[in-house]
Amino acid sequence: MEDPTALFTHLRPRLFGVAYRMLGSVAEAEDVVQDVWLRWHGAVQADIDNPEAWLVATTTRRAIDGLRLARRTREHYVGMWLPEPLLTDDATTPEYILETASDLSVAFLNVLERLAPDARAAFLLHDVLDQGYDVVARTLDKSEAACRQIVHRARQQLRQARPRYNIPQDVHQRLMRRFAEAVSSGDFTTMRSMMAESAVLIGDGGGIVSSFPKPMLGGARIAQLLYAPHLRRKDQLRVVPVELNGRMGLLRYFDGMLESAMAFDTDGERIVEILVQRNPRKLQRLVQQVVTAVQ
Structure with a gap:
């Protein structure tokens, strides 16, 4: 067998990818991977026939446990909960540039978040990470028939709620750069024209900073919200296009401080959804990534 430490280091990005997709939290995913490392270090290596399968299965099971605990905590979360974003265009952090990045x-x-922990794990393992139902069954300690049914129901739950459009990266980037220029310059006409009439904005302030208690509906209202800083703080505003979770998004700064990270879903011509992360605790690691990238 390959050196256990070298093998774990090689597979660590994949394990992080599994945990992060399960939990939507960088800190919680890193805790899971660290726990798996300790279990791996203490395991009898000769008893493990397939080290990669063992590590992925152990990571998934630990992430399921973590998600169950997180869900109880999130019941008391103030406002709407959004995943913690990742900067994925930073060459200094290759572990975050993961396989099947379109599903990141x-x-x-x-x-x-609509799926129960077991269903989320089964769906991710089979439909995102291309694991066979035999692997899913062993991981979840269920029959293959049960896992097929779990994945089928998960697909049905997600069908109406998944991001609606599969837009090529170059099209999405051109749209985002144009929108970033409009936001930076205060070009309200362009901002408004780029928003779909039925656009939705969801914000996460975590009860620490102000945000909306429910989704904001309507492209015109959202454009007005994004334009508002130009009426009183335009000299303090800076908007930076970056790659967040495999897709171009925007970082918004005031007085040099990161105020929010915005992720976008588009139909290729207009913006249909904006997810705005304002919770300072969920922005901390993003700030660290940005600082590291410019050093």
Whole structure:
């Protein structure tokens, strides 16, 4: 067998990807991976036939436990809960540039919150990470038939709620750069024209900073909200396009301080959904990534 430490280091990005997709939290995902490392270090290596399968299964089971605990905590969360965003265009953090990055978007992770922990794990293992039902069954300690049914029901739950459009990266980027220019310059006409009439904005302040208690509906209202800082704080505003969770989004700064991270879902021509992370605790690691990237 390959050196256990080297093998774990090689597979760590994949394990983090499993845990992060399950939990939507960088800190919680890193805790899971650290716990799996301790279990791996204490395991009898000769008894493990397939180390990668063992590590993925152990990570998934620990993430299921973590999600069950997190759900009880999130019942008391103030306002709407959104996943913690990741900066994924930073060459200094290759572990975050994960396989099937199209299924890493903030919008997709937010939709996965609809699923129960076992269903989320089964869906991710089979439909996102391309694991066979035999692997899913062993991981969840269920029959293959039961896992097929779980994944089928999960697909049905997600069908109406998943991000609606599969837009090529270059199209999405052009749209986001144009929107970033409009937000930066205070071009309300362009901002308004780029918003779908039925657009939705969801904000997460975590009860620490102000945000909306429910989704804001309507492209015109959202454009007015994003334009408002130009009426009183335009000299303090800076908007930076970055890649968040595999898709271009925006970081908004006031007086040099990161105020929010915005992820977008578009139909290729207009913005249909904006997910705004304002919770300072969920922005801390993003700030650290940005600082590291510019050093």
